[in-house]
Amino acid sequence: MTRILITGAxxxxxxxxxxxxxxxxxxxxVVHNAEFRDLGFETIQADLLEPDAITAVLxxxxxxxxxxxxxxxxLDTCERQPxxxxxxxxxxxxxxxxxxxxxxxxxxxxxxxxxxxxxxxxYREEDSPSPINVYGRTxxxxxxxxxxxxxxxxxxxPNFFGWSIAGNRSLAEFFYNNLVSxxxxxxxxxxxxxxxxxNDLAAVLLDMLASNLRGIWHVAASDSLTKFEFGQAIAKxxxxxxxxxxxxxxxxxxxxxxxxxxTLKTSKIAKxxxxxxxxxxxxxxxxxxxxxxxxxxxxxxxxxxxxxV
Numbered sequence: 001m002t003r004i005l006i007t008g009a010x011x012x013x014x015x016x017x018x019x020x021x022x023x024x025x026x027x028x029x030v031v032h033n034a035e036f037r038d039l040g041f042e043t044i045q046a047d048l049l050e051p052d053a054i055t056a057v058l059x060x061x062x063x064x065x066x067x068x069x070x071x072x073x074x075l076d077t078c079e080r081q082p083x084x085x086x087x088x089x090x091x092x093x094x095x096x097x098x099x100x101x102x103x104x105x106x107x108x109x110x111x112x113x114x115x116x117x118x119x120x121x122x123y124r125e126e127d128s129p130s131p132i133n134v135y136g137r138t139x140x141x142x143x144x145x146x147x148x149x150x151x152x153x154x155x156x157x158p159n160f161f162g163w164s165i166a167g168n169r170s171l172a173e174f175f176y177n178n179l180v181s182x183x184x185x186x187x188x189x190x191x192x193x194x195x196x197x198x199n200d201l202a203a204v205l206l207d208m209l210a211s212n213l214r215g216i217w218h219v220a221a222s223d224s225l226t227k228f229e230f231g232q233a234i235a236k237x238x239x240x241x242x243x244x245x246x247x248x249x250x251x252x253x254x255x256x257x258x259x260x261x262x263t264l265k266t267s268k269i270a271k272x273x274x275x276x277x278x279x280x281x282x283x284x285x286x287x288x289x290x291x292x293x294x295x296x297x298x299x300x301x302x303x304x305x306x307x308x309v
Contacts, residue, residue: 118259
């Protein structure tokens with residue numbers, strides 16, 4: 001059975017990807033300082049910024065595929081801690097790609113739509129990146145480092161939402177948590193994006209690896225909307241009050257600059273795997289179904305287990 005090593009396995013993408021993959025693959029998740037039980041897959045604790053940590057993890061786990069989901073993804077934290085962002089988002093993926101290349105392993109690196117400046121939207125894979133914040137710049141450096149170290153690297157630029165262990169890792173959770181508590185929130189009308197449900201993203205990533213793809217790919221919803229519209233859609237599907245979401249324009253207030261239009265073209269990946277990307281509405285419907293089935297509660301219970309050990 002193919003063995004997959006997933007870094008950042010306790011994050012929003014990492015945990016959902018691991019749970020998606022474990023049905024068909026032998027999965028090992030790398031976590032920084034968390035412990036879990038009853039996940040259904042093996043985990044290993046490691047600080048991938050430590051010297052020789054990457055080599056040790058690969059030697060211990062002996063994977064066939066490596067998927068790097070580890071990152072410092074909070075835009076404002078990256079602005080405040082640019083050195084940490086550079087080390088984790090740019091340098092570490094390059095080293096991981098190099099070690100995977102030496103072992104002739106399949107390697108996938110998760111990048112971001114934030115490598116673009118947002119000036120035009122509908123970006124294709126061939127468009128020139130021009131990031132406007134530390135997060136975007138470090139992720140663009142990671143793309144270049146990974147491709148240089150391992151020419152067969154698959155680089156994925158997504159935007160995604162879903163349920164997480166922490167309960168606060170996605171915009172969907174932000175809206176849900178506040179609205180279910182009756183708290184008013186802002187929804188930005190000047191920021192366009194095309195988020196895909198993380199569970200759907202995970203399925204596409206596994207298909208990409210199985211299909212022996214390489215190079216840069218945009219994986220996102222097939223349509224787009226503003227963050228205000230996204231919040232409204234979440235509210236309506238979950239039976240919450242959409243009037244609690246107030247339309248607003250983006251204000252950085254000294255934080256990281258935000259791009260206004262990070263919509264992505266997904267025709268390349270749709271053609272490669274033989275199916276269109278889901279719409280945002282498709283993703284929200286599935287998000288609701290996962291909630292109703294107890295999936296969100298299951299993820300939340302993993303956090304309780306972690307804190308107890």
